[in-house]
Amino acid sequence: MNRLAVELPGLQLKNPIMPASGCFGFGKEYGALYDLSQLGAIMIKATTLETRFGNPTPRVAETASGMLNAIGLQNPGLEGVMENELPWLEQFDVPIIANVAGTETADYVEVAKTISTAPNVKALELNISCPNVKCGGITFGTDPQQAHDLTAAVKAVSEVPVYVKLSPNVTDIKEIAKAVEAGGADGITMINTLVGMRLDQKTGRPIIANITGGLSGPAVKPVAIKMVYEVSQVVHIPIIGMGGVAETADVIDFLSAGASAVAVGTANFVDPFICPKIIEELPAKLDELCVEHISELVGRSHRI
């Protein structure tokens, strides 16, 4: 028995560890460092209908145990991803979760329709939570009705299960979670980054050219854990948890909070080998916790 194997809608994961969207490009850079087949899955960088250059620089700023970014969904567009990025990833035995972004519903629908036909794309991750683009993105993720309708529209055309990535920048994330579940979502991924700012000490001006950026890294983990804890108790669909995962112990926390699998984001920048390292360390961690299979840990924070 594989102690780490996890089954989720559309996804047969050999382990519950996957790089988070936006922190791993389309895999090429990390593929030069290790065999990507070791990963449970890969969440590729957001794909939009057209090519996007993204925001002006500076696009990143370090903060206490974290970082702000405002990349702005730079990507080669649907055609480029379908023709170059996804075929390249086919050499690896790893399911791809395609992050889909757009400005309006029609964009999301068109990208979802096409990208879900790629042979290695086993699930979609609907990006309704990017804080760094002016239109679309987060606007869909902060209103329950809009989140519901977009989920339903994408679900209607997708060939694979649809996960929705939630924003923490809302008053009550449970409402959004319930709305996307009602809209037909097969799963939830959470959390995206928290909106923040950093100022230059000398000039007093914002460091990031976009003025605001999304906060990630170990600093946001307590927020993410709290939200996974809450949401996992009000929906019946699985959660892929993320937000500040930097070491094996963090994975245990997310599972305990109620996530069924865990994504690693910013930590890939700190240590490009972090995903395989965590995967290697997990069995010993299970032994330490006297657990036979990793799924036994899911939701134990609120288990009666």
Place this chain on the structure above:
Amino acid sequence: MIIQDRMKVTGQKKIAENIFELKLTGKLVGEINSPGQFVHIRVTDSFEPLLRRPISIASINEDKSEMTIIYRAEGRGTTLLSLKREGEEVDVLGPLGNGFPVHETLPGETAVLIGGGIGVPPLYELSKQLTAKGVKCIHVLGFQSAEVSFYEEAFKQLGDTYIATVDGTKGTKGFVTNVMETIGDDFSTYYSCGPMPMLNAVQSAYTGKKGFLSFEQRMGCGIGACFACVCETTEKTDKEYVKVCSDGPVFPAGVVSI
């Protein structure tokens, strides 16, 4: 190949005001293929500060598997790095990026190397390799003041060396461009590393000359995955953008839109 190496500190020395010279040994040195490549250093084993620090390689000693980096201890990360002592280990990712093309200047030809501030270090290994193959190197090094200047003597050993300081406390008062006016344009290639305004001035002064510029940009991953360090390009290339970390940091003059 890019590797993650726990390199051993073999020396740490303050060589000017807030400027440190750190020597590290490890198998990573054997992977370095051109001067101007950089390494991405994790200054702590904790997550504070979180990100790695990109620092250019100033010189390598293959026989001793040793490299030297020179950096300014300015923020939290580099200050922590300056506290590392001989015998301690440092988590280094590298070598990263594409360095200066030494082959672009032939033996017997002359190259001008222009560096500004903390952009000076990678020019040292470049000059060592160029002079070793018989290229005549002229160095033009700019600093804010005498107290933050470094490596004048080391560069002098390799070729003519001119210093410019903004406050006039050493060499010519002013900028590297003030020195460049006096050395003429009887050379084949120029190589430059420094702040963006300096690179812009150098490129404008040497229009029509073959040149290579090394850029600096805020980075995340250092390997091309995060898209933090992109620069817009000119019509001189087919690419719409370049990433400083993995496409650069060295680009032929005219490619990056300054």
